[in-house]
Amino acid sequence: MFLSVFDVFKIGIGPSSSHTMGPMTAANAFLALILSPDWPRPSGAKVAAIKASLHGSLAYTGIGHGSDRAVILGLTGQNAESVDPDQMDALVADVERSGKINPPGHPTYDFRPKDDLVLDRKNPLPGHANGMTFSAFDAAGRLLLKQVYYSIGGGFVVTDVELEKMRASKKQESSIRVPYPFASAKQMLEMANRSGLTIAQMKRANEEVSMSRDDLDAKLDKIWDAMTNCIDRGLAVDGIMPGGLKVRRRARQIHDKLQEEWRSNKINPLLANDWLSVYAMAVNEENAGGGRIVTAPTNGAAGVIPATIRYYKHFHEDWDQTGIRDYLLTAAAIGGIIKHNASISGAEVGCQGEVGSAAAMAAAGLAAVMGATPEQIENAAEIALEHHLGMTCDPIAGLVQVPCIERNALGAVKAVTAASLALKGDGQHFVPLDACIETMRQTGNDMSEKYKETSTGGLAVNVVEC
Numbered sequence: 001m002f003l004s005v006f007d008v009f010k011i012g013i014g015p016s017s018s019h020t021m022g023p024m025t026a027a028n029a030f031l032a033l034i035l036s037p038d039w040p041r042p043s044g045a046k047v048a049a050i051k052a053s054l055h056g057s058l059a060y061t062g063i064g065h066g067s068d069r070a071v072i073l074g075l076t077g078q079n080a081e082s083v084d085p086d087q088m089d090a091l092v093a094d095v096e097r098s099g100k101i102n103p104p105g106h107p108t109y110d111f112r113p114k115d116d117l118v119l120d121r122k123n124p125l126p127g128h129a130n131g132m133t134f135s136a137f138d139a140a141g142r143l144l145l146k147q148v149y150y151s152i153g154g155g156f157v158v159t160d161v162e163l164e165k166m167r168a169s170k171k172q173e174s175s176i177r178v179p180y181p182f183a184s185a186k187q188m189l190e191m192a193n194r195s196g197l198t199i200a201q202m203k204r205a206n207e208e209v210s211m212s213r214d215d216l217d218a219k220l221d222k223i224w225d226a227m228t229n230c231i232d233r234g235l236a237v238d239g240i241m242p243g244g245l246k247v248r249r250r251a252r253q254i255h256d257k258l259q260e261e262w263r264s265n266k267i268n269p270l271l272a273n274d275w276l277s278v279y280a281m282a283v284n285e286e287n288a289g290g291g292r293i294v295t296a297p298t299n300g301a302a303g304v305i306p307a308t309i310r311y312y313k314h315f316h317e318d319w320d321q322t323g324i325r326d327y328l329l330t331a332a333a334i335g336g337i338i339k340h341n342a343s344i345s346g347a348e349v350g351c352q353g354e355v356g357s358a359a360a361m362a363a364a365g366l367a368a369v370m371g372a373t374p375e376q377i378e379n380a381a382e383i384a385l386e387h388h389l390g391m392t393c394d395p396i397a398g399l400v401q402v403p404c405i406e407r408n409a410l411g412a413v414k415a416v417t418a419a420s421l422a423l424k425g426d427g428q429h430f431v432p433l434d435a436c437i438e439t440m441r442q443t444g445n446d447m448s449e450k451y452k453e454t455s456t457g458g459l460a461v462n463v464v465e466c
């Protein structure tokens, strides 16, 4: 099994990797399919119009997550990594006004979002809670091409056929042959013991099969730059977040208070917790505002890892850039194992798969840069994940705001505590990480759909929206 660190950490936009980035990526993929020779088009057939429908969780919480806007933007040829968040409103308004899309390399197609983009709550697709269909028609309205896509979490998108193959074979996401193809925590520890390498070193060796060391380091640094810039933007902005809940951003105000305390040398026994929280909240407020975000491993859980890396820089005098790279590589190793054996999708297993996975990854990354052995790193990840088991996904009004923003703050605090606890031991512990991941998978399977990013249960129905 090999899942690249850059599949786990992807630069994109908020508010949701599965509900915003995924639909945008699916729309991009459908445009590529229209031009592809893989599509044996009937002779003389010309695409004149496109329609799309969103199903299951995407239909329930799609408006709050901006899934409809993401599809429109994707069909104009914009992608999640490069779209300018400040231009998005104008681009969407243009399509709504004209009823046309003109993606680069394509002719102009009819696409009237009001009629041609359907949020279908009644007919979930069979493969996954986040299903989408895209269809292409000729000028006479004849169906030429139809493709089903699933957004399976963290911005990953697969076709219905790819999803079936993945499930049938439980095979590696990539066909790249790597020197340390660990698919479980047990295998990871065995390979570390046999090779004498750290988890970060094994992950690095795997990545360097497909890129040079310099490229790998440059790309890791770019991921960290995007994360830390996101924190800084989130700390600088005030105001109400979009979507209608009227939730106020708090990170800037809390940050101002913390700086004041810092300057006045006031003793704050919760200093580290406060900084962790404010960094995580800054990221998730940016995410809620549709800003530039790095999936870690998802958008909803994007604050935990940047917050704990900033904590490492802030509170550990011996931090360095190599440490940040090792942190990211170690965290990605754990994220890959969780994704391979369970899920990182709130729509599949609830929030335990999002903030729980992020906390496990963060605990592992932090433990690694604090000098932990591979066994202690595995222990740190397990502690963090274990104490998120059963956590549901119930965002109020389908917006990635409440409880998501604070949940990231708490996830970051738990991650640091887990790393610290693991470092106090010798790596021997009672529940193996693999057993914890399997427990998360089974708990997710047993969880009612109400608690899987549908906003039909939990906090989503027990708080009056004003």
Ligand code: SF4
Pocket: 300, 301, 345, 346, 350, 351, 352, 354, 355, 392, 393, 394, 395, 400, 401, 403, 404, 407, 453
């Ligand atoms: S509750 Fe958790 S899983 Fe659900 S949207 Fe919020 S952060 Fe994501």
